[in-house]
Amino acid sequence: MSQQPQPSHERRSFFTRLNAGAASLAAFAVGGVALAKEKSPASARFEPAHHEKDDWLDKLPGKHRLIFDTTSAQGVADALLFTNNFLRVNKTEYGVDNKDLAVVIVVRHRSTPFGYNDAMWAKYGAPFAGRAQFVDPKTKQPPTGNVYAHGEALSLETFSKLGVQLAVCANASRAYATGAAEATGASVDAVFAEITSNLVVPTARMVPAGIITVTRAQEKGYSLVTT
Secondary structure, eight states, rough: OOOOOOOOHHHHHHHHHHHHHHHHHHHHHHHHHHHHHHHHHHHHHOOOOOOOGHHHHHHOOOEEEEEEEEEEEHHHHHHHHHHHHHHHHHHHOOOOGGGGGEEEEEGGGGGGGGGHHHHHHHHHHHHHHHHHOOTTTSSSSSSSSSSSTSSSSHHHHHHHTTTOOEEEEHHHHHHHHHHHHHTTTOOOHHHHHHHHHSSSSOOEEEOOOOOOOOHHHHTOOEEEOOO
């Protein structure tokens, strides 16, 4: 039996629905492309901004990069211990020399005054120790020298000679200068200039803020150890 031709109004209805569906699919596709374009900037690889004050972190030679974030006296002691392990095991087990390791120790918050030399501790030891909440473990008194400065092993002096860098927080140093100025009657600016000019080792450097150096270093590929 032959099929009867469909009425013209049914054919028009069918084609109307077909065209509407095609238009919807086209709109969906265009919308998807637009959405993808909107999302693409967010999925782009993050690139940190460049600041000349942080360029020294890139200039340190090394096949591996490590930064210690210290905020207390014990944190400095632990950083020295772990630095020793890092240097020693890289050399004995991996054949990587000290000169091929970029290591930075940051002293900030309560570890900041350990970035100053013995002369500054002899002069301002009591206010330093008070703010740092630290006493000499041997005498139980405020130190009159930097207890982490010297020694044949596990000292800032020793590791400085091996290429380890020390970054001292200027922001916290201002607070220590304020405490020392109040204790001695000197001006804050004078004490600040004095302590920041008397760092514990020749290779130590003042940085605007220790927390910024810690974060900038991570952006530059340094592994972080917090002590």
